[in-house]
Amino acid sequence: MKNVKEGEKYISSLLELVDSGSVILVRPDIQLLNKAYQIAAKQKISIYDAIFLALAFETGLELKSLDHTMMDVFQSNR
Secondary structure, eight states, rough: OOOOHHHHHHHHHHHHHHHHHHOOOOOOOOHHHHHHHHHHHHHHHHHHHHHHHHHHHHHHHHOOOOOOOHHHHHHHTT
């Protein structure tokens, strides 16, 4: 963003989505990181990918990815 003032409308839109429940803000905690580490170690995938999987499992949301390994792990652990 070159102009901070232009960014205000985007932040406002994001906050409206959060307030409406359309967007969920998630803050990683130690429990989520531990779950992600377990997934990464068991599936031999990166912790980065495992965090997305752990978030999907925790929130109950559908994971969308073009990464076939991540999708296989997601489908087999639902």
